[in-house]
Amino acid sequence: MGAPIYLNHLEKQESLDVLNYQVRSCERCRLSLTRKHALPGEGNIDARIMIVALSPGTKENLANRMFVGPSGKVLEKLFHAAGISRELIFMTNLVKCMLPGNRKPEKNEIELCGTFLDDEISIIQPELIAPLGHYAARAVFQKFHSDAPVRFGELLQIDGQKIYPLSHPAALLYNPSFETETIEKYKKLKTFL
Ligand code: SF4
Known part of the structure; x- marks a missing residue:
């Protein structure tokens, strides 16, 4: 990522309006055929924390909103336990279209769609980026030229950018026994600001 150009609220909104139109009409990869x-x-858009998830799920794809499905309910619970209001956060996905059958993203899909994430980071200029899950964390690390191993709950400062990888809330749907440990990691989000 290059040096940021600082934008005021209005400039951010105008830039996002253009970017969001490009995302909604994008047909760069084959995921456009199934979304x-x-x-x-x-x-x-003035948030200090940006959450980067992997991709919309089935419910999100239908509702045209992020985190409205089962993962969203878990995320709400984690935010609530950590004392974080969703209204204070900007959320986005690494891959903007649903991955059919929850399959893994392909390298070219991450590369093609990742440029939208680059632009979102440049516009929002968050103090801290919290990628959720391994794919999002790896992609965010690479944007800041780091090949550091992904460790959930470990804060990194790369090229002046705070990055705090967290496990994806969907992981708790399969492993609820990690809930207490996960809440403790989410609680730290506030302390970094
Ligand atoms: S996943 Fe990203 S690159 Fe592919 S069609 Fe959707 S918006 Fe475009």
Whole structure:
């Protein structure tokens, strides 16, 4: 990522409006054939924290909103336990279209769609980026030229950017026994600001 050009609220909104239109109409990769909606990021454009998830799920694809399905319910619970209001955060996905059958993203899909994430980071200029899950964390690390191993709950400062990888809330749907440990990691989000 290059040096940021600082934008005021209005400039951010105008830049996002252009970017979001590009995302919604994008046909760069074959995921455009199976999606209903391509989801740009949403939330507080002046947020200090940006959450980067992997991709919209089935419910999100239909509803055209992020985190409205089962993972969203877990995320709400984690935010609530950590004392974090969703209204204070900007959320986006690494891959903006649903991955059919929850399959893994392909390298070219991450590369093609990742440029939208680059632009979102440049516009929002978050103090801290919290990628959720391994794919999002790896992609964010690479954007800042780091090949550091992904360790959930470990804060990194790369090229002046705070990056705090967290496990994806969907992981708790399969392994609820990690809930207490995960909440403790989410709680730290606030302390870094
Ligand atoms: S996944 Fe990204 S690159 Fe592919 S069609 Fe959707 S918005 Fe475009």
